[in-house]
């Protein structure tokens with residue numbers, strides 16, 4: 001951040017009075033500009049014993065498979081955002097959303113929230129950010145072509161939870177370079 | 183938003199190519215400035231059969247009681263943020279954080295995430311944004327002096343869950359003017 005969104009003057013990093021960390025503060029109008037983590041909302045869309053995945057038509061991880069997910073927008077709830085992303089990326093309408101998996105990704109200041117849900121009538125398609133979409137059973141999942149570690153972990157946990165008949169909400173953090181370690 | 187954070191030129195609202203909603207776009211460098219929801223993280227800090235509340239020393243709701251909570255910062259996880267806020271507002275160190283309650287507040291584009299946790303050694307104090315702090319049993323909670331509907335609802339659910347011996351993660355949305363309806 002270089003310039004103030006309010007008045008267009010330069011900003012400088014300094015610790016505001018009563019605060020304990022550096023913020024971007026306008027040198028002219030003194031507005032404090034907070035920069036906060038962003039929320040990514042997504043779904044684990046289920047039909048019968050299968051999960052809907054999308055093959056990414058965009059970078060990063062072009063050509064790899066993922067769960068439908070994207071940045072939460074202003075004015076929506078987290079399940080609304082998750083359902084919207086599922087429509088946009090996989091042209092599926094979903095119901096019965098239940099919070100299922102939270103990932104913190106502190107090194108890029110992101111929080112992922114995945115909702116389990118059912119695909120209405122099992123109908124889906126392909127949105128503009130996807131090359132294709134498909135329903136996969138556990139045995140069919142292309143494990144070596146999953147785009148992100150968080151998605152792979154969520155899928156593994158999901159099929160395990162199906163087997164055990166319980167779906168606890170899990171929270172964990174993804175550390176830097178985790179993908180390379182796998 | 184009036185000015186571009188990158189170059190200081192004016193921004194204009196327009197729908198970027200491939201997008202479906204208006205964004206602030208710089209008329210000079212064409213940077214798209216996304217504005218996203220913010221996350222508030224907090225705790226339900228427990229010691230024996232009591233919950234720690236703070237009396238607010240700041241607006242809004244000065245003088246009313248609340249659970250320790252505040253804006254999540256970049257570079258931290260949601261439980262780290264919740265624990266940080268509990269230290270800042272109530273000078274309590276907490277352990278065993280478990281996600282407990284999520285509130286979507288779409289009309290102000292906020293997501294609240296409360297973690298249940300235990301207060302180490304039952305020790306607490308008063309941070310600069312609080313007038314006082316206190317441990318309350320269910321019978322002692324000052325129900326008519328709770329700052330926010332989300333806090334009141336979380337406390338009611340918590341004591342109900344204690345009675346039932348189970349702590350499901352709940353997600354719901356808070357609609358505009360809900361406080362006035364109560």
Ligand SMILES: [Zn+2]
Nearest residue numbers: 004007026029
């Ligand atoms: Zn300014």
Ligand SMILES: [Zn+2]
Nearest residue numbers: 186189208211
């Ligand atoms: Zn610009």
